[in-house]
Amino acid sequence: MGAVREEATVRTQVRKAMKARERTNMAIFLGPTILIVSFFFVVPVIVDIAISFTDLGRELRITEITTKNYERTFTRDRQLPGVIARTAFYVGATLLIFNTTFGLLLALTTTAIPRTSGTFFRAVWLLPRMSPSVVYAILWTWSIHGGDTSLVNQFLINVFGFEEAIDLIQLEPMWVIIFANGFIGASFAMIILTSAIRSIPEHLYHAARCDGAGSLAVTWHITLMHLRWPLTYIFIWQTLSLLTSFEYILLITGGGPFRSTTVFAIFIFQRAFGSAGQYAYGAALAFFLIVPGVILALLLWRISKMGTLLQRPRIEVQ
Amino acid sequence: MATIEFKRISKKFGDETVIPDMNLKISDGEFVALLGPSGCGKSTTLFMLAGIYLPSGGELLFDDARVNEVEARDRNVGIVFQSYALYPHMTVSKNIAFPLRFQKTPESEIGRRVKEAAELVQVSELLDRRPEQLSGGQQQRVALARALVKNPALLLLDEPLSNLDATLRLAMRTEIKSLQERLRVTTVLVTHDQVEATTMADRIVCMCDGKIEQIGTPEDLYRRPASKFVAGFVGSPPINLFEGTVANGIVEFGDARLEITGDAGSSVAVGLRPEHLYFADSGIPATIVQHEPMGREILYVCETPLGLVRILETAAAASQSIGTSTHFRFETENTLAFDASSEKLIPRVRIRVPEK
Numbered sequence: 001m002g003a004v005r006e007e008a009t010v011r012t013q014v015r016k017a018m019k020a021r022e023r024t025n026m027a028i029f030l031g032p033t034i035l036i037v038s039f040f041f042v043v044p045v046i047v048d049i050a051i052s053f054t055d056l057g058r059e060l061r062i063t064e065i066t067t068k069n070y071e072r073t074f075t076r077d078r079q080l081p082g083v084i085a086r087t088a089f090y091v092g093a094t095l096l097i098f099n100t101t102f103g104l105l106l107a108l109t110t111t112a113i114p115r116t117s118g119t120f121f122r123a124v125w126l127l128p129r130m131s132p133s134v135v136y137a138i139l140w141t142w143s144i145h146g147g148d149t150s151l152v153n154q155f156l157i158n159v160f161g162f163e164e165a166i167d168l169i170q171l172e173p174m175w176v177i178i179f180a181n182g183f184i185g186a187s188f189a190m191i192i193l194t195s196a197i198r199s200i201p202e203h204l205y206h207a208a209r210c211d212g213a214g215s216l217a218v219t220w221h222i223t224l225m226h227l228r229w230p231l232t233y234i235f236i237w238q239t240l241s242l243l244t245s246f247e248y249i250l251l252i253t254g255g256g257p258f259r260s261t262t263v264f265a266i267f268i269f270q271r272a273f274g275s276a277g278q279y280a281y282g283a284a285l286a287f288f289l290i291v292p293g294v295i296l297a298l299l300l301w302r303i304s305k306m307g308t309l310l311q312r313p314r315i316e317v318q
Numbered sequence: 319m320a321t322i323e324f325k326r327i328s329k330k331f332g333d334e335t336v337i338p339d340m341n342l343k344i345s346d347g348e349f350v351a352l353l354g355p356s357g358c359g360k361s362t363t364l365f366m367l368a369g370i371y372l373p374s375g376g377e378l379l380f381d382d383a384r385v386n387e388v389e390a391r392d393r394n395v396g397i398v399f400q401s402y403a404l405y406p407h408m409t410v411s412k413n414i415a416f417p418l419r420f421q422k423t424p425e426s427e428i429g430r431r432v433k434e435a436a437e438l439v440q441v442s443e444l445l446d447r448r449p450e451q452l453s454g455g456q457q458q459r460v461a462l463a464r465a466l467v468k469n470p471a472l473l474l475l476d477e478p479l480s481n482l483d484a485t486l487r488l489a490m491r492t493e494i495k496s497l498q499e500r501l502r503v504t505t506v507l508v509t510h511d512q513v514e515a516t517t518m519a520d521r522i523v524c525m526c527d528g529k530i531e532q533i534g535t536p537e538d539l540y541r542r543p544a545s546k547f548v549a550g551f552v553g554s555p556p557i558n559l560f561e562g563t564v565a566n567g568i569v570e571f572g573d574a575r576l577e578i579t580g581d582a583g584s585s586v587a588v589g590l591r592p593e594h595l596y597f598a599d600s601g602i603p604a605t606i607v608q609h610e611p612m613g614r615e616i617l618y619v620c621e622t623p624l625g626l627v628r629i630l631e632t633a634a635a636a637s638q639s640i641g642t643s644t645h646f647r648f649e650t651e652n653t654l655a656f657d658a659s660s661e662k663l664i665p666r667v668r669i670r671v672p673e674k
Contacts, residue, residue, distance in 0.1 A: 203403035206370045209390040210397045211464070212420030221416075225407045 052284035058277035069284035098182025103189020137251030320471040327376035351519035359528035396465030411445040574623035580667035589654035592630040601647035
């Protein structure tokens with residue numbers, strides 16, 4: 001009897017030790033992420049929502065708790081409809097032209113050519129992503145400014161015989177920021193899709209060829225069908241990223257000329273920290289960026305089947 | 319249906335020559351197996367037939383027409399891959415219909431032919447499923463249906479059975495063979511499994527290092543292997559091979575001596591198949607080291623003056639226990655001799671156990 005009781009005590013101790021270890025492991029592995037997400041996402045969201053219900057301004061004084069910031073966004077801000085339309089155009093065009101289509105083309109072409117040249121071209125397209133945003137923005141400004149000396153104008157005048165210099169920022173400011181952001185955004189899709197293309201079993205291509213498919217049919221039926229999931233992922237991720245894109249626009253056009261490139265993120269910045277200094281109103285506007293962000297993030301969770309990935313494995317590894 | 323001919327075909331990848339010089343004729347409706355160890359060039363040969371690889375030199379003829387530069391899609395070749403290579407995003411029925419879409423087959427006919435092909439390989443009830451919902455054997459059948467639906471001139475099978483479990487492999491072996499006999503489609507099978515090759519094919523092309531070692535019926539390869547390599551590769555359990563020196567009608571292997579008849583060189587490799595050896599009261603002394611029951615047969619491993627010898631006995635229970643000292647013999651007509659340097663078969667040379 002004594003031996004049995006002793007064994008039971010040992011078992012309980014072992015179980016307790018295992019529980020304790022599980023807890024420490026969880027703290028070690030998940031702790032840093034939980035801290036980062038809390039400090040840089042959850043806390044700012046709470047603070048933002050809290051501020052949005054106040055009248056916090058440049059004096060950094062709260063005198064009342066109010067909903068008037070939200071009333072203002074819905075009723076009194078005349079600029080807002082224009083900003084939303086511009087944001088939709090900017091996000092849609094950059095996403096469809098560059099961040100998905102052009103990224104896909106880059107991935108398809110750089111995987112179709114010999115490996116070394118493919119890697120070289122991909123590296124070239126990664127350069128803008130690797131350079132600091134200020135340097136990148138200065139390069140753009142230097143390339144397109146309205147003087148005779150800008151790169152674009154030197155080409156137009158010396159190669160294409162234009163009579164005078166053009167100022168792209170004045171003429172087509174929206175397309176300038178779409179191209180500037182798109183050149184960076186395309187490399188994201190390029191990298192993900194390149195690895196996705198590389199993971200398609202070669203036998204499928206051979207089989208399709210033997211089944212009578214030509215190059216276009218092979219690209220459509222084999223390659224693109226395999227890229228459906230990564231493309232959806234890129235689409236959602238890049239929508240999120242473009243909705244909040246900010247620094248290149250601020251550095252290249254500053255939201256102008258005449259607000260023509262003032263997209264939502266720039267608008268919030270200007271309202272909150274511009275000459276008006278309406279922190280509380282900026283916070284209310286930012287709330288409308290958080291909502292689609294959370295919805296899209298949840299959608300990503302759904303389509304990436306994260307739930308299934310996190311389930312316990314069905315096979316035991318001894 | 320087609321006749322195939324390789325005329326001095328070579329294949330290089332960069333500086334590496336995989337197939338140096340290949341000559342082979344396959345008749346219409348024939349079932350040929352390319353047999354050899356991995357890296358011997360059999361899959362490269364198959365891919366050249368499919369049009370996936372183009373030959374570096376020589377001429378490849380389908381029905382006497384040169385096809386060297388003809389693309390895979392224009393060759394009317396059906397192929398089944400080791401991994402089956404079913405299109406994962408398509409249902410079984412779409413997978414089978416895929417080759418027909420590129421032949422501009424009318425929609426109504428596609429439906430009919432998919433049904434026919436599915437019935438042929440017995441997957442009619444699986445048409446709406448996706449490949450991931452099928453077992454290995456079912457995927458294999460669908461791959462076969464996809465290869466056959468366009469009535470190919472040539473059917474290529476790239477290690478089609480190696481991903482199946484043993485029982486299923488046996489069943490599919492029989493099924494593929496009877497299907498081929500029924501359709502009389504020229505078929506080339508690539509395999510490293512000699513049992514697969516000997517049981518299914520009309521003729522076997524045994525390959526080693528990109529070269530054809532021997533072309534023949536399964537019986538030819540078993541009874542009259544052209545080289546030591548073929549003798550070692552065909553037959554299970556593998557043949558016993560011993561090298562010895564020849565002088566005055568005697569071949570000497572260290573301590574052991576056997577009689578040799580015929581015109582052999584100075585040194586030979588003697589081949590004795592385990593199934594041709596039997597225990598006797600006199601002959602070559604042997605001590606049993608190990609026995610492996612294989613169901614209907616028992617494989618003995620014996621220590622003899624020739625070295626370790628494998629002997630196969632047809633019996634359910636072991637007649638010899640481990641450690642027993644006994645003797646073994648063989649019939650002269652069942653012996654093979656290969657030239658030790660060229661490794662080729664020396665015809666009409668036989669070995670005999672000396673009578674004391």
